[in-house]
Structures are given as C-alpha cells and as structure tokens.
Amino acid sequence: MKLSFTLNHNALTLETEPDRRVIDLLREDLGLTGTKEACGEGECGACTIRVNKELRLACLMIAAQIEGCSIETIEGLAGPDQALHPVQEAFVQAGAVQCGFCTPGMVMAVTDLLEAIPDPDETQIRKALSGNLCRCTGYQKIMDAAQLAAKKENKCLP
Amino acid sequence: MNLISKTSPSVGASQARPDALNKVMGHEKFAADYYGPRHLWAGVRRAGIPHGRLISVSTEAAKQVPGVKKILTHKDVNGSNRQGVIQKDQPVLVDDRIRHCGDALALVIAETSQALETALALISFEYEALPGIFTTAEAFQYGAPLIHPTHPGGNCLLSGQLVSGKGLEAFEACDAIVELTIDLPRQEHAYLETECGEAVYEKGELSIVVSTQTPFRDRAETAQAIGISPEKLRIIAPYCGGGFGGKDGITVQSLLGLAAMACPDVPIKMMWSREESFLAGPKRHAASLHYRLGAKQNGVFHALEVRADFDTGPYDHLGGAVLGLALEHAGGPYRIPHAAIQGKAVYTNNTIGGAFRGFGVPQVAAAMEQAVDLMAEKLSLSPLDIRMKNAVQKGDKIPSGTTLKTSTGIRECLARLKAHPLYREADAWKKKAPAHMLRGSGMACALHGMGYGPFVPDTAIAKLELTKQGRFKIYFGVVDMGQGNGVTFLQMAGDLLNQNYENLELVLPDTGLTLPCGSASASRSTYTFGNALIQAVETMKTRLTQRAADSLMVGDGDEFCFIPGHLRHLPTGREFPLAQLAALLGPEERITISRYRALASKETVTQDTALQMHGIPHTVFSYTAHLAHVEIDTLTGGITVCNYTAVTDCGRLINPDLYQQQMQGGIAQGLGYALYEDFITDKGRLLTANLSTYIIPGALDIPPMALSSVDLQENTGPFGMKGVGEICIDPVLPAVANAVADACGGGRCRQWPLTCERMLEILTIPVCPPGADMNRSLI
Structure with a gap:
C-alpha cells in the first residue's frame, strides 16, 4: 500500500505492505533503530513511540494503522543541532542509563508523562513507568531522572 | 554537547557514562541494530522435545518456500559441531541426540523474516523418544538414561566436597543445631536485548557483530565448532543490551557463522525472539539445599553441613564452575571451624543451567543466611549480633577453607547497618502495621570472590594509543554490557593523564582491534582491565615526558606535567601540544600495551583438582550486609518490600553512581528471584x-x-576498588525470607519464589507441624 504519515515532524510517503509491523517499518525500512524490540508482544515497552501524541507500542501496530498519523520516535525528540530534550539530559545526568536498551522507551514514557503532568509525584511516575521493563537499574535512577526532568522543564533548574 | 566532553575525568566522582548520550538519543548501535545492505535472516528449528535420538531431519518442504536461500543441518558443519566453555558437550546443530527442548536441529537462511518463519514451521524430524530426566533425584535413579553416555561421571557433571576441621564429627560438640531445606527455582536473565547478531563472510574471512560478554573466547569456541581458523574470524562486541551472565558463552555466534559461510558476501542477521531466548538461553541453576548449622551456647558457630544439588540442564556450559563457587561460598562470611560442604551439578533434560550474576552464591546464601537467623532465634540473640559475633576478619578462614588475605570489610558493613535508621527504627515501624497487615524486618550478608580462581589465568591486556591528533584511545576488550566499565576506564586514564573527556576515546571490544581481556563476568571487568590500563598509562606517561624532554633538550621527564591537550614544562611554563609530540613518534611508539594477571591463590584448600580447575580458592572478596522491610497482606498473601538498605565493602568507589546502579539493579533482580520469578517447566517444556x-x-x-x-x-585493586557486579544480588532472597519470618512468627518458605499463594499457605499452617519435613531446630 501507499502509506503517508508524519515521522518526527517530516511528512513521508512510502510503499509498504499494509500488515508490516510498525517496528519493522521504523527499524528495518527507515533505519530508525532507536526504537527497540525486546519482546514483540507488548509486554516490555522497549518499542514505545507516540502516535498522534499518545504512547503506543510499535510492535503491536501495523503499517495501515498509522496512515495519516503523526509518529514520534526517540530520534525525533532532540531539538535542532541534536540538542538534548530535557528528559534525555536528565537521564544522562541522573545516571538512569545502564545497558541502554530500555532507555528510548523509558525516555518516551517520561516525556509523555511530563506533558500530561508537569510535576508528578513518585506514585505517578512509577505508574507511568509500569509499562516499561528495565532489567539493569531497579528503576530508582529512572525515577530520579523523571523528577530531575520535571524540575528542568518547570525551569526550577538552569 | 557539553554535558560530558568538557569535564575532566576523575576517579571517585559520579560521572556520566559517555555512551549514555547516544543511548538516550536512540543512536547507540547495539548488535540488534545492525541491518546490512540486502541482509538475509537466519533462524533455527528447535527440537521442542526434551530427550530423544535424532534419526533424520526433513527439510524438503521448507526449501520450497519462496525466499529461502539455504537450510543447513549437522551434515553441513565442517568443524567439531561442539561448543561449551569448559567441556565442549553442546552441539551447534544436533547430530545424534536431542537433550532439551531448545536444541537446534536445522538452520534456515531466508530473504525475509516471514519466509524464515514459514520455512522453520515446515521442517520436520524423525526421532526415537528417550525417557527424560527432570529432577536431580531422577538423574540417579536405577536405570536412569544417561544424558551423555560417555561422560565418566554418568549424569553427574561434577561433584565435590570441601571438609575443614573435624567435619561432621564436630556437631557432637554443638549446644544448638538448626536445619533448613530449600528448593530454589531457575531464574531467567531477561536482558532486554535478546541474543542476536549479524555476520558476513567475505573473501574467506568471517566477521560477526554480536551481543556477547566474551568476544575473545567466542572466537576460539566458534572457530573450532564450525571449522574456520581463528585468524579468519573476527568478533565485534558493541555495547551489549544486558548480559548478567546469559551471554557468557556462545549463543548465536556459531549459528551465524555457519549461515554466513553458506551464503557468502551477504550480511546475515539473527535475533532470537523472547520465547526462543527463554527456551535456548542459560538460566540460573535451580538448586536444592540442605543446611545444618551448629553453634555453642554463646552463639559462636562451630559446625556446618551443606548439601547442594544444582540442576545444570543438558550441557556443562558453566555449571561446574557455578558449583565450585557455590561450594567455596557456602558458609558465608563467617568463621566456622568445622565444615563438610558437598555438592553436585547434575545433568537433566531441563533448560541449560549456566552463568547468572552471583554464579551459585545467591543459592547458597539463600540457605546459609536463613540458617543464621534460625540459630539467632534459637539462642535468643539478635540477627545482627550473631552475625557480628561470627563475622570474618582479615586472616580468618571461611568454612570452605579459603584464607582471607585481602581487605575484609563485613564487620564494618554490619556496624554501619546497625547505625542505619531502618535498622534502629525497625521495631517502631513494625508496630504501626495497618489492619490485616504483618510487618517484618530481616537481614542477610554475603561475600563474593572476584575473578577466575587459581587455575585459569585471570588476565587482561590493555592498549593505549596517543593519536596523531594528540588524543588518547583506550582499547578495551572486556565488554560493557551496562555495568559501565567503559567510563571507569576513561576516569582512570583521564585522571592519570589529566585529560578531558574530549581528549579521550574508547575503542570497544573487537578481536580485530583490541587485545584479549577475558570475559565480562566474575565481578572482574573493572578490576582486571583497570590494573592493566594503569600500567599502560604509566608507561605512556614516562615515554611521552621523556620524549618531550629530549625534544626540548631539557633535563628529564620529571620536569613535565600533563594538562589537557598538552605537556607543560614546569620550570619554564612552556606548553608542548600533545599533537606536536605525537608527530615526533612513529605509530608503534604511540602505543603502549600492558598485560595484567590477577593474583592467584597459592593456597590448597582441596586436593580435588577438578574443584581447583573450577575456581577454588579465590583471593579477593567483596562483602555486603542487606536489610529489608516487608509488609504482608494476610488476606491476599501479597508481599510488599517497603524499604531496603545495603552496606557494601567493594573497596574504593571509582564512580559512586555506577556503584549505586549495580546495587540497585542487583537488588531488583534479587527481589524478582525472591518474590516473582517462577520459571515453571513441565517435563522440560516451558510453561x-x-x-x-x-x-x-x-x-x-x-x-x-x-x-x-x-x-x-583494597590494595590489589585499581585505585583501591573491588568488584560489585554480583555481590549486590547474593543476599537479597534471604533478607526477604528473614523479614517474612520476622513478620509471621517464623514461617519460612521451602519452595521459592515466595509467591502470594505460597505466602498464604505459610500463613494458614502452623510454623512447625509435628512430623512435617519443615525447617526446624534439632536440639
């Protein structure tokens, strides 16, 4: 099928099978390998992207579902000149990155949380992360990163 | 991006790992992210039956699937077709006998992942079913089938015992004896990046990019298994998306090599699905432990008996070494003068038992630390006091007979724990338990030896290059799977050379570029390579300052100090750019190489050469004391771990953030092991x-x-450090167990993990029903 959608703020039209998984489309066809596959069945959250500003799992979507949609992946989060998004910066500074395989999905989840709730409490953060598995960190520094990012976005920090 | 580059690396500071930048942006290229041009997909037909004699594999139907390029079976393997870290007992593609459901029978190479999937489903095979062995007890029953008929030990991969003092006789002199039996489940690593890689075979040379902990060992093991000279095989190891021991040994390497050699000049990609990873990858060994601990009336431990059976699955993998470490650590960080510690690693037709963070120690600590609490209760001592009374100091022997000759900080850990608010305020917190809730507090300790032990040389070779641009490149061959050893090497070299991050560069493990450094395992990555690196840096410093002195015709190298990008001549203040100095040196002169071999114990704690070969004894140990607060919902059996604290002796911290990351991650995995992670199988099949x-x-x-x-x-460690990658997980399960027992009047779980159902069962039965085979006090 001819598929048209917006990917990280750029309009795109391409030819693909309608049942092509979105994760394969992104990773294999478009070279955007920041979106990770770690279970392929919606359990781990490593393939978290945003579709029309809502969190979605790229392993559970097929190409036909994103026709006309606006897709955001981890690669689209940084600003011009690759300036880090505050959430990305907070992950680096808080030591929230270990092996890094869950990181893109986690960053997407935290970014989405902070857009909805700019100053989340601990429980809200834990709930927001509950769809994303991490096997390295024990989540504590990811929580720290979310709190640090909230402070950055609320301009409490330089 | 100045978050990192302009800062100066400094040992002891919490500095961000440079790879975090690429990782948060999604730019870091893991092995999973390699998609070569026009790549093909490779995948494996797995047996799905636990035990049988293979008669034939039928691939004709699968070959007809459009897009299928090649299908290989054992007949297409030119090498030994056997892999394994210690014993080469695992076939790459089964040629005679299927020994577990995850065994690989045929390898398919196809143009698309859909064609691959279709073809794999069409492969069939004929076999003669054999009775299976699914528990360690079954392995020794009369008439049990032999899983490896030529193995001299029958179904026992390795057995061993360590006896010290008077052994079992000493129980006669004990005033109090406690006994405990527990069964521990398999644990799955569940790293986020499943086993994967990409290989290409061009002009007679094979190159494999792979998610691994052991690139250099992979090269040797794969080469002989598939029949290629090691010089023609290059293993490239990018940042690994989690390992925890599960990538300590061959996963996709040999299969990818075979596929690439069968379809030359095209990149071949393999990525195991999560289910395939669960089925075919190694697990923490399921184990049965029986403990008897004896003490004098004053609480001084006197005698220990341990029987430990490890279900090692169908192949050696690292099962013997896991058993060895378990036996050495079976008595924990305590002085016990008399001990009889015996154990077995037993072949079964279950999933493969192998390396997993802790490497046998979490299993023995689970039993030992509960026995300690049982003894404390029996003698009316506090769990902390009885531990302090028996805790080792430098110069003591642990019950296996190993003498502790290096830094030994368990007493300091316990003292610190005693002062912690969570310890001091535990009773007050427990009293505030809400309705239907029980609260308890429990502690546990552990020690963990670093490195390979006395037999296998524990070495790393560091290479340092001053580039023409005046920057320093650190070539390291020990994989960074998330533990962050990469940044510690930058900190060490940057600190010694006084260079900013922008003047330093890491070259990741690659058998074509870096030098052998051993595995990223055994809590050794930073310790062993760090020591090698320091030597390489010192040699570089001497060489550069001397050349600068010669070039400027001044006194000697001592008159210079390193500043970022330059050497400064102190008497004149003149600065000599490193790039200019590099231009004076030939390519070989700009490189220093240093090999470090970790201290190997000369002590003989056993005459059993098999146990020595499997790593007994160690020389450097880390120590830890953990405390957990739990709340039990008496209506549902649900257990919440409310608070957790741990005090650790892992030497000086190179990077406090990384220390915390290791501890937090290890504790989280340990809590999973204790409460949630139930790897259930039925006759070798995964439920x-x-x-x-x-x-x-x-x-x-x-x-x-x-x-x-x-x-x-720690005087033998680089900048005084010791490893922390494993000790973090060792005492987590028993800390939870002891907290649960504290909450519910002594109730203990026999079969782990302690799920809600099991917790409810404990709450509804008496603690020690008469005649039941429960954990109990004997005297």
Whole structure:
C-alpha cells in the first residue's frame, strides 16, 4: 500500500505492505533503530513511540494503522543541532542509563508523562513507568531522572 | 554537547557514562541494530522435545518456500559441531541426540523474516523418544538414561566436597543445631536485548557483530565448532543490551557463522525472539539445599553441613564452575571451624543451567543466611549480633577453607547497618502495621570472590594509543554490557593523564582491534582491565615526558606535567601540544600495551583438582550486609518490600553512581528471584515462556533503596576498588525470607519464589507441624 504519515515532524510517503509491523517499518525500512524490540508482544515497552501524541507500542501496530498519523520516535525528540530534550539530559545526568536498551522507551514514557503532568509525584511516575521493563537499574535512577526532568522543564533548574 | 566532553575525568566522582548520550538519543548501535545492505535472516528449528535420538531431519518442504536461500543441518558443519566453555558437550546443530527442548536441529537462511518463519514451521524430524530426566533425584535413579553416555561421571557433571576441621564429627560438640531445606527455582536473565547478531563472510574471512560478554573466547569456541581458523574470524562486541551472565558463552555466534559461510558476501542477521531466548538461553541453576548449622551456647558457630544439588540442564556450559563457587561460598562470611560442604551439578533434560550474576552464591546464601537467623532465634540473640559475633576478619578462614588475605570489610558493613535508621527504627515501624497487615524486618550478608580462581589465568591486556591528533584511545576488550566499565576506564586514564573527556576515546571490544581481556563476568571487568590500563598509562606517561624532554633538550621527564591537550614544562611554563609530540613518534611508539594477571591463590584448600580447575580458592572478596522491610497482606498473601538498605565493602568507589546502579539493579533482580520469578517447566517444556507469564519486577514493585559503601582500600585493586557486579544480588532472597519470618512468627518458605499463594499457605499452617519435613531446630 501507499502509506503517508508524519515521522518526527517530516511528512513521508512510502510503499509498504499494509500488515508490516510498525517496528519493522521504523527499524528495518527507515533505519530508525532507536526504537527497540525486546519482546514483540507488548509486554516490555522497549518499542514505545507516540502516535498522534499518545504512547503506543510499535510492535503491536501495523503499517495501515498509522496512515495519516503523526509518529514520534526517540530520534525525533532532540531539538535542532541534536540538542538534548530535557528528559534525555536528565537521564544522562541522573545516571538512569545502564545497558541502554530500555532507555528510548523509558525516555518516551517520561516525556509523555511530563506533558500530561508537569510535576508528578513518585506514585505517578512509577505508574507511568509500569509499562516499561528495565532489567539493569531497579528503576530508582529512572525515577530520579523523571523528577530531575520535571524540575528542568518547570525551569526550577538552569 | 557539553554535558560530558568538557569535564575532566576523575576517579571517585559520579560521572556520566559517555555512551549514555547516544543511548538516550536512540543512536547507540547495539548488535540488534545492525541491518546490512540486502541482509538475509537466519533462524533455527528447535527440537521442542526434551530427550530423544535424532534419526533424520526433513527439510524438503521448507526449501520450497519462496525466499529461502539455504537450510543447513549437522551434515553441513565442517568443524567439531561442539561448543561449551569448559567441556565442549553442546552441539551447534544436533547430530545424534536431542537433550532439551531448545536444541537446534536445522538452520534456515531466508530473504525475509516471514519466509524464515514459514520455512522453520515446515521442517520436520524423525526421532526415537528417550525417557527424560527432570529432577536431580531422577538423574540417579536405577536405570536412569544417561544424558551423555560417555561422560565418566554418568549424569553427574561434577561433584565435590570441601571438609575443614573435624567435619561432621564436630556437631557432637554443638549446644544448638538448626536445619533448613530449600528448593530454589531457575531464574531467567531477561536482558532486554535478546541474543542476536549479524555476520558476513567475505573473501574467506568471517566477521560477526554480536551481543556477547566474551568476544575473545567466542572466537576460539566458534572457530573450532564450525571449522574456520581463528585468524579468519573476527568478533565485534558493541555495547551489549544486558548480559548478567546469559551471554557468557556462545549463543548465536556459531549459528551465524555457519549461515554466513553458506551464503557468502551477504550480511546475515539473527535475533532470537523472547520465547526462543527463554527456551535456548542459560538460566540460573535451580538448586536444592540442605543446611545444618551448629553453634555453642554463646552463639559462636562451630559446625556446618551443606548439601547442594544444582540442576545444570543438558550441557556443562558453566555449571561446574557455578558449583565450585557455590561450594567455596557456602558458609558465608563467617568463621566456622568445622565444615563438610558437598555438592553436585547434575545433568537433566531441563533448560541449560549456566552463568547468572552471583554464579551459585545467591543459592547458597539463600540457605546459609536463613540458617543464621534460625540459630539467632534459637539462642535468643539478635540477627545482627550473631552475625557480628561470627563475622570474618582479615586472616580468618571461611568454612570452605579459603584464607582471607585481602581487605575484609563485613564487620564494618554490619556496624554501619546497625547505625542505619531502618535498622534502629525497625521495631517502631513494625508496630504501626495497618489492619490485616504483618510487618517484618530481616537481614542477610554475603561475600563474593572476584575473578577466575587459581587455575585459569585471570588476565587482561590493555592498549593505549596517543593519536596523531594528540588524543588518547583506550582499547578495551572486556565488554560493557551496562555495568559501565567503559567510563571507569576513561576516569582512570583521564585522571592519570589529566585529560578531558574530549581528549579521550574508547575503542570497544573487537578481536580485530583490541587485545584479549577475558570475559565480562566474575565481578572482574573493572578490576582486571583497570590494573592493566594503569600500567599502560604509566608507561605512556614516562615515554611521552621523556620524549618531550629530549625534544626540548631539557633535563628529564620529571620536569613535565600533563594538562589537557598538552605537556607543560614546569620550570619554564612552556606548553608542548600533545599533537606536536605525537608527530615526533612513529605509530608503534604511540602505543603502549600492558598485560595484567590477577593474583592467584597459592593456597590448597582441596586436593580435588577438578574443584581447583573450577575456581577454588579465590583471593579477593567483596562483602555486603542487606536489610529489608516487608509488609504482608494476610488476606491476599501479597508481599510488599517497603524499604531496603545495603552496606557494601567493594573497596574504593571509582564512580559512586555506577556503584549505586549495580546495587540497585542487583537488588531488583534479587527481589524478582525472591518474590516473582517462577520459571515453571513441565517435563522440560516451558510453561512460563515469555514476559507475560514470567514476571520480572516493574517500577511499581521496587522499594526505595538506601545504599552505602564502607569505602575500604583494597590494595590489589585499581585505585583501591573491588568488584560489585554480583555481590549486590547474593543476599537479597534471604533478607526477604528473614523479614517474612520476622513478620509471621517464623514461617519460612521451602519452595521459592515466595509467591502470594505460597505466602498464604505459610500463613494458614502452623510454623512447625509435628512430623512435617519443615525447617526446624534439632536440639
């Protein structure tokens, strides 16, 4: 099928099978390998992207579902000149990155949380992360990163 | 991006790892992210039966699938077709006998992943079913089938015992004896990046990019298995998306090599699905432990008996070495003058038992630390006091007979724990338990030896290059799978050379570029390579300052100091750019190489050469003391770990953030091991085949963790450090067990993990029903 959608703020039209998984489309066809596959069945959250500003799992979507949609992946989060998004910066500074395989999905989840709730409490953060598995960190520094990012976005920090 | 580049690396500071930048942007290229041009997909037909004699494999139907390029069976393997770290007993593609459901029978190479999947489903095979062995007890029953008929030990991969003092006789002199039996489950690593890689065979040379912990060992093992000269095989190891021991040994390497050699000049990609990873990858060994601990009336431990059976699955993998480490650590960080410690690693037709963070120690600590609490209760001592009374000091022997000759900080850990608010305020907190809730507090300790032991040389070779641009490149061959050893090497070299991050560069493990450094395992990555690196840096410094002195015709090298990008001549203040100095040196002169071999013990604690070969004894140990607060819902059996604290002696901290990351991650995995992760199988088949049924902790399951280090100097370690990658997980399960027992009047779980159902069962039965085979006091 001819598929048209917006990917990280750029309009795109391409030819693909309608049942092509979105994760394969992104990773294999478009070279955007920041979106990770770690279970392929919606359990781990490593393939978290945003579709029309809502969190979605790229392993559970097929190409036909994103026709006309606006897709955001981890690669689209940084600003011009690759300036880090505050959430990305907070992950680096808080030591929230270990092996890094869950990181893109986690960053997407935290970014989405902070857009909805700019100053989340601990429980809200834990709930927001509950769809994303991490096997390295024990989540504590990811929580720290979310709190640090909230402070950055609320301009409490330089 | 100045978050990192302009800062100066400094040992002891919490500095961000440079790879974090690429990782948060999604730019870091893991092995999973390699998609070569016009790549093909490779995949494996797995047996799905636990035990049988293979008669034939039928691939004709699968070959007809459009897009299928090649299908290989054992007949197409030119090498030994056997792999394994210690014993080469695992076929790459089965040629005679299927020994577990995850065995590989045929390898398909196809143009698309859909064609691959279709073809794999069409492969069939003929076999003669053999009776299976699914418990360690079954392995020794009369008439049990032999899983490896030529193995001299029958179904026992390795057995061994360590006896010290008077052994079992000493129980006669004990005033109090406690006994405990527990069964521990397999644990799945569940790293986020499943086993994967990409290989290409061009002009007679094979190159494999792979998610691995052991690139250099992979090269040797794969080469002989598939029949290629090691010089023609290059293994490239990018940042690894989690390992925890599960990538300590061959996963996709040999299969990818075979596929690439069968379809030359095209990149071949293999990525195991989560289910395949669960089925075919190694697991923490399921284990049965029987402990008897004896003490004098004053609480001084006197005698220990340990029987430990490890289900090692169908292949050696690292099962013998896991058993060895378990036996050495069976008595914990305590003085016990008389001990009889015996154990077996037993072949079964279950999933493969192998390396997993802790490497046998979490199993023995689970039993030992509960026995310690049983003894404390029996003698009316506090769990902390009885531990302090028996804790080792430098110069003591642990019960296996190993003498502790290096830094030994368990007493400092316990003292720090005693002062912690979570310890001091535990009773007050428990009293505030809400309705229907029980609260308890429990502690546990552990020690963990570093490195390979006396037999296998524990070495790393560091290479340092001054580039023409005047920057320093550190070539390291020990994989960074998330533990962050890469940044510690930058900190060490940057600190010694006084260079900013922008003047330093890491070259990741690659058998074509870096030098052999051993495995990223055994809590050794930073210790062993760090020591090698320091020597390489010192040699570089001497060489550069001397050349600068010669070039400027001034006194000697001592008159110079390094500043970022330059050497400064102190008497004149003149600065000599490193790039200019580099131009004076030939390519060989700009490189220093240093090999470090870790101290190997000369002590003989056993005459058993098999046990020596499997790593007994060690020389350098880390120590830790953990405390957990739990709340039990008496209506549901649900257990919440409310707070957790740990104090650790892992030497001086190179990077306190990384120390915390290791501790937090290890504790989280340990809590999963204790409470959630039930790897259920039925006759070798997986009933918890994926992440929807095998539950690992999520963000809602992990308590706040307060971590500290006693910061003792380890004189053999680089900048005084010791490893922390494994000790973090060792005492987590027993800390939870002891807290649960504290909450519910002594109730203890025999079969782990302690799920809600099991907790409810404990709450509804008497603690020690007469005649039941329960954990109990004997005297």
